Amino acid sequence: MASKELVVALAGQPNCGKSTVFNMLTGARQHVANYPGVTVEKKTGSFKLGDSRVELVDLPGTYSLTSYSLEERVARDFLLGDNPDVVIDVADGSNLKRNLYLTLQILEMEVPALLNLNMMDVVERRGHAVDVEKLEDILGIPVVPTTAKKGVGREALKTAMQALAHGRKEDVFKVDYGPLEPFIAELEVVLVEDPVSCLRYPVRWLAIKLLEGDAEAGKQLTLNHPDSEQVLAKVESCRERFAKENPNGADRHIAFTRHAVCAKIAKDVVTLPRERGHNLSDTVDKYVCNRYWGPIILVAILVVLYQISIVFGGWLALKVWPVWGALEDLAGDILPQAGFMTDPLLRSLGVWVVKSITAILNYLPIFFLLFALIAILEDSGYMPRMAFLLDRLFRRFGLHGQSTLPMILGGVYVGGCAIPGVMATKAIPDERARLATILIIPMMNCLAKVPLYLILIGAYFADVAGWAMFFIATVTLFMALPVAKLLSLTVLRKHDSAPFIMEMPPYHLPTISGILRRAFERIWLFMKKIVTVVAAVAVVVFVLINFPGLSEEKMAHYASMQDKAVAGFVQKVDATQYAGQITSENTTAVILFGEALKQAKRGVKDKETSAAINEDFQAKNPIYYAVVKRVGKDGKKLNRELKKVIKVRKKIRREMRGERFENSFLGSMGKALEPVTQWAGFNWRINIALLSAFAAKENSAATLGAIYGIDDSGQSVQESMKANEGGFTPLHALALMLFMALYPPCVPTSIMVRSQSNSTGWMLFSIGYQTVLGLFVASLVFTGGTVLGLTGWQTMWAFYGLCLAAxxxxxxxPTPEEKEAAVSAPTYNKECS
Structure with missing residues (x-):
């Protein structure tokens, strides 16, 4: 008999242990992606059930199945459109009254459902008792108790699942909406007049959703019903007639009725202890959610999170860097050898692409720790408390309490990274606030911006370096918040804003396996989305910054410098015992031999290992080794001469790189932008540095170093820039710092913006509006400061005051929500039994 494939959906409210149930059933056979067309994470897994293979789909956690949030729409569309064979509704057994609200809505959808009462260990610990048989009798569906984190109830759940897949009861519980029932019946009659259009949805469910004023239900009716205008008119008539007789209105009546039914069922089946004291969650919340202690605890937790993920993760990244360095070395060994002046195209391109990828891979320790810590905050139950504490403040600027973590990760002070910051916005349920957060995260101070800040502060604000760093570290927040509010009132105003319904779940102790599994899942998802695209973009940037190349005259000039240096070295060689063994043809090979020896001994501190490496290289080529390691009188003499050749080689390659930048497509763009950027005080050299930073912001400092010709004398970047860029003042530096602060998202971040917003349009908007805003602010500061005769220091604090006032x-x-009475204030729902 051929095995059958069953599709099973796992639904449930947040913090009910749904992910633990998923892991209990599937083990390691999991796959993480996104639902088609949306950014909501889709987790699927598989397991055997008798002679059937089960595909388990973990739906997003939702409190209800309305159309307020993207997660609710995704879960609802899957239940109605994908026709799962079984729907497992996971409920927190210790908080049954709240969880039944979702159960009732699932039953109204007329899908084959069973109720999984999870976290029964918490029920027992609190002294509660649930009459499972009576609950099963009332609801008319199977009810299976489990303690998923211990694996208790796994087989019973599978057995119930298998039985339900082969047949289900018809007498399922229906909510009696009392005075609304005649209106529901009236709409049912209208809807079934054209049965073809109603095949996709249960008629009673659709009638209830229309009476609720559900926007998505109305949209689907318009698309599928031939007389949708007539039906919608009937819906509006029913709502108006009901509102005249009932003060609450249809939507509020439906919600109140469901809550009342949930309370009655819970009262009938749940036995509570006679004396109910405060549980641990209530005791902890006295401090965690306290008006004064709450913010202090929140700051402490965020500092710890920052220190572990960014600071310790950065240290760990340095320790792991030799692995990525070895990958770069391996690429260098496989690719064609470097030349004296230039490298073969295949080598240059290959090394460039590999270094672009390793630059991203270098962040993996930070991301792994970050994802693990986020999993701890989510599983422990603290994440909703964090949102509760900051939501009232952030709502004033069109953001959400859960915007806090993304902003911290992005670098709300100094030292974050925009990539994980944008990734963390996935948890924000409010679509408008989520998009607003995504669009301001690149304005935070990521680590990649810091090198340029340090160069400019060291060169032009050295005597007040601490205050200058404080300025740039904090002014970004006072620019981002007004921008978020402006975006919410303009381009984002039509996007949905869900009511802020917050439930404070009981605290839980996260499991190590669950934390590690989720961290690895998110890391893998990150790598798949980012690394492949970065490789493609690296090729494009390589072409832009290296072509069309130098003219024949320039190449001839540098070739003559090479010939002169090599000829002088060979002349010295001919006066030694190595005459004829080292020629102009293999001088480059001697230089590369010395570089390979240094590379082999990089990080080696053990004398025996170092000696073994020396012996190995000496055996490969004793002549080259003698020159490189100053063996004997002739070796010492030729080593001094070789260093002169190496110095000339570095100078040639550095100058060629600088001129290649200037003459490249990117350089031409830099010069073309001068008429626009001159108002911000930028010349073409600064423009090139800023354009190269689009690939990765670290490039801005590196490009400045290449352009201003850092030599081997130990001169710092800031000293070289100050010496070689005449007329550049602290006012120029301030404008450049602010432009970098508002700089458009780099390529990897732009890719992540595209991924999380699920829109190329929003990615391009993010790039465009920040470019315009950055140029406007930089021009305002530079031109305004110049016209008013202010110094860079004076302009800095005048601008700070302007941002604070804004x-x-x-x-x-007032926000749009404050103008609408229905959603004028967030609802905080704390139910801790």
Missing amino acids: TIGMAMI
């Missing part, structure tokens, strides 16, 4: 002013402007 932040306060924008906070006073």
Whole structure:
């Protein structure tokens, strides 16, 4: 008999242990992707059930199945459109009244459902008792108790699942909406007049959703029903007639009725202890959610998270870097050898692409720790408390309490990274606030911006370096908040804003296996989305920054410098015992031999290992080794001469690189932008540095170093820039710092913006608006400071005051929600039994 494939959906409210149930059933056979067309994470797994193979789909955790949030729409569309064979509704057995609200909505969808009462260990610990048989009798569906984190109830759940897949009861519980029932019946009659259009949805469910005023239900009706206008008119008539007789209105009546039914069922089947004291969660929340202690604890937790993920993760990344360095070395060994002046195209391109990828891979320790810590915050139950504490403040700027973590990760002070910051916005349920957060995360101070800050502060604000760093570290927040508010009032105003319904779940102790599994899942998803695209973009940037190349005259000039240096070295060789053995043809090979020896001994501190490496290289080529390691009188003499050749080689390659930058497509773009950027005080050299930073912001400092010709004298970047860029003042430096602060997202971040917003349009908007905003602010500071005769220091604090005033002013402007009475204030729902 051929095995049958069953599709089973796993639904449930947040913090009910749904992910633990998923892991209990599937083990390691999991796959993480996104639902088609949306950014919501899709986790699927498989396991055997008798002679059937089960595909288990973990739906997003939702409190209800309305159309307020993207997660709710995704879960609802899957249940109605994908026709799963079984729907497992996972409920927190210790908080049954709240969890039944989702159960009732699933039953109204007329899908084959069973109720999984999870976390029964918490039920027992609290002294509660649930009459499972009576609950099963009332609901008319199977009810299976489990303690998923211990694997208790796994087989019973599978057995119930298998039985339900082969047949289900018809007498499933239905909510009696009392005075609304005649209106529901009236709409059912209208909807079934054209049965073809109603095949996709249960008629009673659709009638209830229309009476609720569900926007998505109305949209689907318009698309599928031939007389949708007539039906919608009937819906509006029913709502108006009901509202005249009932003060709550249809939507509120439906919600209140469901809550009342949930409370009655819970009262009938749950036995509570006679004396109910405060549980641990309530005791902890007295401090965690306290008006004064709460923010202090929140800051402490965020500092710890920052120290572990960014600081310790950065240290760990340095320790792991030899692995990526070895990958770069391996690529260098496989690719064609370097030349004296230039490298073969295949080598240059290959090394460039590999280094672009390793630059991203270098962040993996940070991301892994970050994802693990986020999993701890989510599983422990603290994440909702964090959102609760900051939501009232952030709502003033069109953000959400859960915007806190993305902003911290992005570098709300100094030292974050925009990539994980944008990734962390996935948890924000409010679509408008989520997009607003995504669009301001690149304005935070990621680590990659810091090198340029340090160069400019060291060169032009050295005497007040601490205050200058404080300025740039904090002013970004006072620019980002007004921008978020402005975006919410303009381009984002039509996007859905879900009511802020927050439930404070009981605290849980996260499991190590669960934390590691989720961290690895997110790391793998990150690598698949980012690394492949980075490789493709690296090729494009390589072409832009290296072509069309230098003219024949320039190449001839550098070739003559090479010939002169090599000829002088060979002349010295001919006066030694190595005459004829080292010629102009193999001089480059001697230089590369010395570089390979240094590379082999990089990081080696053990004398015996170092000696073994020396012996190995000496055996490969004793002549080259003698020159490189100064063996004997002739070796010492030729080593001094070789260093002169190496110095000339570095100078040639550095100058060629600088001129290649200037003459490249990117250089031409830099010069073309001068008429626009001159108002910000930028010349073509600064423009090139800024354009190269689009690939990765670290490039801005590296490109400046290449352009301003850092030599081997030990001169720092800031000293070289100050010496070679005449007329550049602290005012220029301030404008450049602010432009970098508002700089468009780099390529990897742009890719992540595209991924999380699920829109190329929003990615391009993010790049475009930040470019315009950055140029406007830089021009305002430079031109305004010049016209007013202010110094860079004076302009810095005048601008700071302007940003602070703008932040306060924008906070006073009412949000769209404050203008609408229905969603004028967030609802905080704390139910801790």
